[in-house]
Amino acid sequence: MAxxxxxxxxxxxIGFGREKPVVHEVxxxxxxxxxxxxxxxxxxxxxxxALAVLRLLPPGGRxxxxxxxxxxxxxxxxxxAQMRQVRGGDISMVFQDPFTCLNPVMRVGDQVAEAAxxxxxxxxxxxxxxxxxxxxxxxxxxxERIARRxxxxxxxxxxxxxxxxxxxxxxxxxLIADEPTTALDVTVQLQILHLMQEIQRQQGTAVLLITHDxxxxxxxxxxxxxxxEGRVVESGSVDEVLERPxxxxxxxxxxxLA
Amino acid sequence: MQPLVxxxxxxxxxxxxxxxxxxxxxxxxxxLHPSEAVGLVGESGCxxxxxxxxxxxxxxxxxxxxxxxxxxxxxxxxxxxxxLRRQMQMVFQDPMASLNPRMRIGHVLSEPLEVHGLARGxxxxxxAGRLLERVGLSADHLHRxxxxxxxxxxxxxxxxxxxxxxxRLLVADEPTSALDVSIRAQIHALLRxxxxxxxxxxxxxxxxxxxxxxxxxxxxxMYLGKVVESAPVDQLFTTPAHPYTRALLDSVLEPKPSQARxxxxxxxxxxxxxxxxxxxxxxxxxxxxxxxxxRVEEPPLQPVGEGQQVACHYPLxxx
Numbered sequence: 176m177a178x179x180x181x182x183x184x185x186x187x188x189i190g191f192g193r194e195k196p197v198v199h200e201v202x203x204x205x206x207x208x209x210x211x212x213x214x215x216x217x218x219x220x221x222x223x224x225a226l227a228v229l230r231l232l233p234p235g236g237r238x239x240x241x242x243x244x245x246x247x248x249x250x251x252x253x254x255x256a257q258m259r260q261v262r263g264g265d266i267s268m269v270f271q272d273p274f275t276c277l278n279p280v281m282r283v284g285d286q287v288a289e290a291a292x293x294x295x296x297x298x299x300x301x302x303x304x305x306x307x308x309x310x311x312x313x314x315x316x317x318x319e320r321i322a323r324r325x326x327x328x329x330x331x332x333x334x335x336x337x338x339x340x341x342x343x344x345x346x347x348x349x350l351i352a353d354e355p356t357t358a359l360d361v362t363v364q365l366q367i368l369h370l371m372q373e374i375q376r377q378q379g380t381a382v383l384l385i386t387h388d389x390x391x392x393x394x395x396x397x398x399x400x401x402x403x404e405g406r407v408v409e410s411g412s413v414d415e416v417l418e419r420p421x422x423x424x425x426x427x428x429x430x431x432l433a
Numbered sequence: 434m435q436p437l438v439x440x441x442x443x444x445x446x447x448x449x450x451x452x453x454x455x456x457x458x459x460x461x462x463x464x465l466h467p468s469e470a471v472g473l474v475g476e477s478g479c480x481x482x483x484x485x486x487x488x489x490x491x492x493x494x495x496x497x498x499x500x501x502x503x504x505x506x507x508x509x510x511x512x513x514x515x516x517l518r519r520q521m522q523m524v525f526q527d528p529m530a531s532l533n534p535r536m537r538i539g540h541v542l543s544e545p546l547e548v549h550g551l552a553r554g555x556x557x558x559x560x561a562g563r564l565l566e567r568v569g570l571s572a573d574h575l576h577r578x579x580x581x582x583x584x585x586x587x588x589x590x591x592x593x594x595x596x597x598x599x600x601r602l603l604v605a606d607e608p609t610s611a612l613d614v615s616i617r618a619q620i621h622a623l624l625r626x627x628x629x630x631x632x633x634x635x636x637x638x639x640x641x642x643x644x645x646x647x648x649x650x651x652x653x654x655m656y657l658g659k660v661v662e663s664a665p666v667d668q669l670f671t672t673p674a675h676p677y678t679r680a681l682l683d684s685v686l687e688p689k690p691s692q693a694r695x696x697x698x699x700x701x702x703x704x705x706x707x708x709x710x711x712x713x714x715x716x717x718x719x720x721x722x723x724x725x726x727x728r729v730e731e732p733p734l735q736p737v738g739e740g741q742q743v744a745c746h747y748p749l750x751x752x
Contacts, residue, residue: 362680365683394686431618432688
């Protein structure tokens with residue numbers, strides 16, 4: 176593993192107007208190829224932290240303080256045009272609800288190809304052929320047929336596979352996954368986690384995984400940050416934090432699942 | 434012991450356009466004994482919520498029988514059922530959606546008492562205060578409105594309303610799914626406590642196996658409109674008999690890394706839709722042990738161990 180972090184977040188503070196910050200001095204690093212989890216309950220600031228990295232904070236929200244460095248470059252100072260190059264290119268994302276992320280009136284194959292078309296420099300060959308290849312790589316049965324379908328014609332698990340195909344088509348160096356399996360049935364959840372791990376290993380992608388589920392963290396992550404009310408209350412290797420939690424809040428979360 | 438609830442061959446179908454039919458509940462037999470907490474588990478679309486609603490006659494039955502304390506609910510008219518309603522209450526997933534936002538909590542709680550003629554006026558208000566205290570809130574909250582409470586507190590109010598009439602049956606449909614984990618465990622403890630104190634029968638509908646462990650003594654597992662297994666909680670977790678139950682248990686990710694990395698047997702593919710139910714055993718399309726017989730012959734629910742029943746031609750455990 177390289178010694179230079181791929182993503183470096185330093186003292187990130189996010190606020191809305193004059194309200195008390197929703198994320199307060201959060202710092203962490205993600206090394207190339209590593210999987211880092213941010214775990215917390217609703218309102219903990221975990222999703223805001225992820226959105227800030229993508230510079231997709233909701234209206235009114237802003238980075239009050241701190242730095243976000245990607246491969247040493249200051250993302251927090253990037254223009255919107257520069258960020259559009261980064262999103263879906265070097266950094267891509269998978270969200271909880273694939274249905275709201277997919278265009279309902281566009282065939283699945285065209286949408287996946289579109290992702291490749293937007294970042295032509297990163298891929299080679301015909302975007303549509305590449306899309307079919309990706310749909311096969313995410314183990315969708317009969318990719319040619321699936322490619323001609325609309326999102327509503329697919330099951331929840333299939334839609335999340337399509338999202339993963341889209342997220343990985345440009346070989347991102349970092350994938351931000353926000354509750355990627357929360358909306359799925361439990362027996363499908365593990366299939367999707369396995370799939371993400373499989374492609375992540377093939378491509379050497381680093382993953383920042385946002386979740387409320389300590390089980391998902393234990394299963395997939397190398398390191399974890401526990402967030403509570405906008406602050407990181409504990410962080411470390413997954414083994415350390417989940418087997419020997421030090422912070423009372425982490426203990427409480429674990430006890431709730433006993 | 435005389436069962437409190439007995440459902441026989443219950444079917445609930447929903448017709449769609451183009452002549453298609455959703456077979457949400459497709460022939461379920463289920464018995465609930467007095468003072469028993471039963472978990473009804475399964476993935477979304479398996480028919481568990483539909484079954485729970487049908488039990489309370491909140492949905493019309495397509496066919497089958499439901500007996501409540503010896504009375505044929507399936508044959509009673511709405512006006513004949515009304516006096517029975519105080520005996521059978523429901524807690525919903527989203528308490529905000531089930532609480533009138535313009536009603537003070539005191540009114541929310543005294544209304545069922547007045548409707549069922551159990552108390553009126555100041556007396557009802559006082560009982561509402563005691564109910565709030567019973568669920569871990571305070572009588573000072575009587576004058577407040579639903580939006581002034583957190584999600585966990587609202588669910589406590591939903592529970593207080595449901596137990597106001599001292600029902601014999603409480604149906605809780607995913608009551609904690611919308612809550613944060615640390616709050617969930619508290620609500621589960623409350624349900625368990627109330628069940629013991631009031632000798633209620635609880636049907637706890639959930640997709641969360643942790644929740645079942647915290648609340649229930651018996652578990653019923655549904656898949657695509659059918660019961661595939663029923664067993665005492667501990668038995669189900671240690672010796673599941675149905676491959677689908679095993680898959681559900683193997684899908685639970687433990688928060689301890691040492692346990693999380695254990696080997697698992699997982700089903701392939703997605704759950705089929707209840708519009709096109711596979712022939713034979715409904716699970717055969719995803720089952721790692723499926724044989725030819727499973728593709729053609731539907732297995733009945735039959736005893737496989739002490740208090741355990743399974744609908745599988747080749748159960749994972751035998752007598």
